[in-house]
Amino acid sequence: MDCITKLREMQEIFTKTEKKIAQYILENLENIKGMRAKELGELIGISQPSIIRFSKKLGYKGFPEFKIALSEAIIRKKSKKTKIVHDQISVDDTSSEVIKKVAYQNIEAIKNTTSIIDVLDMENTVDAICKARNIYILGAGFSGLVAKNFMYKLLEIDLSASYLDDTHIQLTSMNNTTPNDLVFAISHSGQTYEIIKSVEIAKKNGAKIITLTKVVENPLSKLADIAIKTVAENVNFRLTAISSTITQLTVIDAIFILLSKINYEKNLSLAKKNTKTVKILKVRK
Secondary structure, three states, rough: HHHHHHHHHHHHHHHHHHHHHHHHHHOOOHOOOOOOOHHHHHOOOOOOHHHHHHHHHHHOOOOHHHHHHHHHHHHHHHHOHHHHHHOOOOOOOOOOHHHHHHHHHHHHHHHHHHHOOHHHHHHHHHHHHHOOOOEEEEOOOHHHHHHHHHHHHHHHHHOOOOEEHHHHHHHHHHHHHOOOOOOEEEEOOOOHHHHHHHHHHHHHOOOOEEEEEOOOOOHHHHHHHHHEEEEOOOOOOOOOHHHHHHHHHHHHHHHHHHHHOOOHHHHHHHHHHHHHHHHOOOOOO
């Protein structure tokens, strides 16, 4: 995940002072690379140590390393062929501009997500799914669509998976979980109340908890045995979380393929059988 994306994604966990620093940097990207921490602090009206601490919170050793990462991110963005896709979507954009910006932001979200994914977490997730007696998939809203898609994929390879979209059924099912069960909870924000309450119940019963949320630590990911993270572009004109859904689906597809590689011949046979069965519902010409 590049430096500019970090500045945008971590807004929720920044202090008031850190938000002030981030906002100034994002509004003055080209000017930062020639500044020292003391100079930047004076411009913003905060201390030099605050700038250094801010740099370290972002994962850099200090302000000089932060500036290098920022410069690299700026260069990468400038190297893109179409300038209009660098900006956020606005009401004044043409149809062509909107299409290009949506595509660009989704591609960037997937790239950023794959750059932060822990391969060991993915492998451990696959192992846990294979060992689970029952797999309960939770999700609400747009994350619910992803959860339902995941359930269909698992059913295709003969795994015992259930997508629970009713809160009462969720709570009842979680109350009956055991250490042999797995709960896979999907929520980009990681703050969906009913999902958190359901996971808390399952966790008390000893069930394995896997979460799929945004990269910034959140209440849901704190409950996880395995916390898989995604990065979504933070834009100003999205009425729905489009890029977050795209990144969630990308992770789910990767998990499904990793699962399909296990007992490949059996899963291939199942896929062919399922395809043949579904064909009876196709309209013939």
